Amino acid sequence: MNDFKKELDFLGKIVEQELAKLLPPKDEYPPKLHEAIHYSTFAGGKRLRPIMVMKAAELFGMPYEKVIPTACGIEMIHTYSLIHDDLPVMDDDDFRRGKPTCHKVYGEAVALLAGDALLTHAFAAISKNSKIEGICPNAVLDVIEKVSNAAGTYGMIGGQTVDISSSGKAIDQDTIFYISLHKTAALISVSLWSGARLAGASRNDLETIKRFGENIGLVFQIVDDILDEKGDEKSLGKPIGSDAKNMKSTFFKVYGYAGCLDLIDKLSSEAKELISNYKNNNFFIQLTDFIVNRSY
């Protein structure tokens, strides 16, 4: 394991410890609900979004420990979105990260409520960030507003709605960009923005880090679409070909394999260029490469 992956691993473990403290305990009443929340939250994600919050704070001079509640809040929102997306009425997926999806284990009603709960608790977690010394309450309020926008109809939910309604239809390049920018890139981008905002980054820097996040978020989705066509089921932890099965709109379908590789090249180069002037940008250069080259 190289140093970058060691750092991901190290920070990911911290995120998991803090998530366990911020969420109600697994055996809290009512038990089935809390078991379902823990089942999906601790299902072995890479914790990329919370790590981005933490490293973006560090890039602007704030120790990552100070933004952990926000990092965990965003991971709760990510987890809720996976639980709801997997429901039969949405993508109807039976497996995620090598394990049966939440509703396959706990039933659809509890899965729906577990997702609602994670989304709800996310904002309490972020609000708690204001209790940490050196954090400005107005910065936390800005983060809450931006995260809500990125997760709401101007972001993730907007993207998911168009994704679902485009299923089985021939879509154009604008639409696949709309879907991915909203469904995937918005939350990744706001993770970076939030860490930078809490650290007191300037308006210009916030705009730059937001655009960097949109670019690597799009790359993340393009790679996802390629992996669903050409990935390895074992390392992915889910069956490949589910996009085709669900007649999903993907970059692969719109651009083809070669077109996707070109897009990845262009977007990741732009991303690296955007952050080229920052000192200590090494993590973000490696993160970009990691997202380009990931196989799971």
Place this chain on the structure above:
Amino acid sequence: MNDFKKELDFLGKIVEQELAKLLPPKDEYPPKLHEAIHYSTFAGGKRLRPIMVMKAAELFGMPYEKVIPTACGIEMIHTYSLIHDDLPVMDDDDFRRGKPTCHKVYGEAVALLAGDALLTHAFAAISKNSKIEGICPNAVLDVIEKVSNAAGTYGMIGGQTVDISSSGKAIDQDTIFYISLHKTAALISVSLWSGARLAGASRNDLETIKRFGENIGLVFQIVDDILDEKGDEKSLGKPIGSDAKNMKSTFFKVYGYAGCLDLIDKLSSEAKELISNYKNNNFFIQLTDFIVNRSY
């Protein structure tokens, strides 16, 4: 119409105007999602919770105009909870307020996403309250944390989970109190608490108003259970007997009609006693009577 009902009507209209400004427009892309959000948000609710936020602020000396974003955020949470509760996987209700439920009009996927969106946008709305002059950012952050707790697994979602899992079972008095205190009273109580907190109420006053809210919240639910047995379908806007059909746990089932009337009497007297020492408590005395006597 008496003065109390005129005031409810007047404040309710203000809430609706502000909700329309705080939510994305109905014709925003993607249209079906935003139509569904507007359909359920503007379906003719009584707006009791947001009015409670506003009048609680007034009780502690702050003009109600200053807490409208929080009032609207809580109404968004209430509306999301109705949309998700009506889904087939939950209560499977076809009508609400005399109109087909959200999923009957827009399909289950869009209804699920519209509910998610309202919950998400609620916290952006509340965070915007900090932009209003005279409002302390830390008070807004406290409100976000408390509202999240009242809507999450320690509140509404916890109550809904036990409600669903108790369906068809004989339950005891403790369980029906748990369900109603969490599913119904928590959000009503936190509405009052939030208005009072933003107005700068003392710790003691916050505790009093919270307990007042729990009492009238329980009365609200007991009356709801009675109306489902003995109400008028036309004024209710939904079929009666749906609790029995869904084998729901209700106060009516556990306490009987006479027992319910005794409970209402006890809880509403306690509520009035709690706020008896406040000047200008007239609205809240009338609100208690309104909740006791409502027929819809």
